[in-house]
Amino acid sequence: MSIDLKAIWNFDDPAASEKRFRSLLSAASPDDAFILQTQIARSYGLRRDFGKAREIIQGLEPQLANVSIDAQTRYWLERGRSCSSATHPPESQTVEVRERARKNYEHALETAKNGGLDALAIDALHMLAFVDTAPADQLKWGKAALSMAQASSQPLAKAWEPSLRNNVGYALHQLDRFDEALDQFRQAVVLRERGNDIQATRIAHWMVAWTLRAMNRTDEALAIQLRLEAERAAAGVPSSYVFDELELLYRAKGDEERAAHYAEMKKVASDGADD
Secondary structure (H helix, E strand, C coil), rough: CCCCCCHHCCCHHHHHHHHHHHHCCCCCCCHHHHHHHHHHHHHHHHHCCCHHHHHHHHHHHHHHCCCHHHHHHHHHHHHHHCCCCCCCHHCCHHHHHHHHHHHHHHHHHHHHHHHHHHHHHHHHHHHHCCCCCHHHHHHHHHHHHHHHHHCCHHHHCCCHHHHHHHHHHHHHHCCHHHHHHHHHHHHHHHHCCCCHHHHHHHHHHHHHHHHHHHCHHHHHHHHHHHHHHHHHHCCCCCCCCHHHHHHHHHHCCCCCHHHHHHHHHHEEEEECCCC
C-alpha cells in the first residue's frame, strides 16, 4: 500500500488515529481505502466498541475478492480482533467467540503466507495467543512468531522481534521457567536499546527486574527498579508498576518502612496518569 500506517497510528489515542485515517479516505485508491477502513475498525476495538468494529468490517466483505492480499489479510486480522484481543473482557470470551476469532486469524495467517507478507503473518500468530490463553499455548504461538521473525529478511517482520521476545519471556515466566524467561527479556533489552522507543526500553528493563525478583535475586532487581524510578521521575512519568515492585523488594529485604513508602507512592501514581 502507498500509505504508511505506522506513521498515522497513535495507539494511545485511537480516536485521534481514526480521524487521521478518515481524512485520507477521499484521496485514497480503492485498495488503500479498504485498508484504511480496516484500521478505523481497529480503532473502535481499542476503544472497546466491538460492535462498531464488526459493523465496519462486515461492510467491507462485498469488496474482499477484489482487493490486494495485503488488504485481505488486514480484513481477516481485524475481523479476528473484533472477537478476541487484549481489550476484550474475559467474560466475553466464550468457546464460540474464541473459535470464531481463531478461524479469522487462521485465514489471516494463510493469506499473509501466500502473499509473502511476513509481518502480517507474525501479527496473526501473535493474535492467536489471545485465543489460546494458557501459558503453554501462548509460548507455542510466541515461539512460532519469533521463529518467523528471525527467519525473515523483511524489515517490518524483523521489527517484531523485541515484542515477541517479551511475549515468549512472559509465557516462560508464567510457567516458572525463570532462567529461560530472563534470557528472553535480556535479549529484548538489547534489541530495544538499539531503537528509540524509550517507553518500550524501560518496560524491557522492568521485565528483567521482575524476573530477577522471582528468582530471589533481590539486590539485582532492586538496582534496576531504583534506576527506573529515577529515570521516570526525571522524565515526569512515574509508574505504579515500578513502585509496586519496589514495595515487594523492600518487603523481601525486611525494610517495612521503605515498603510502606512505595505502597503509598503506588497508590498516588495509580490515581494519576500512570503508564
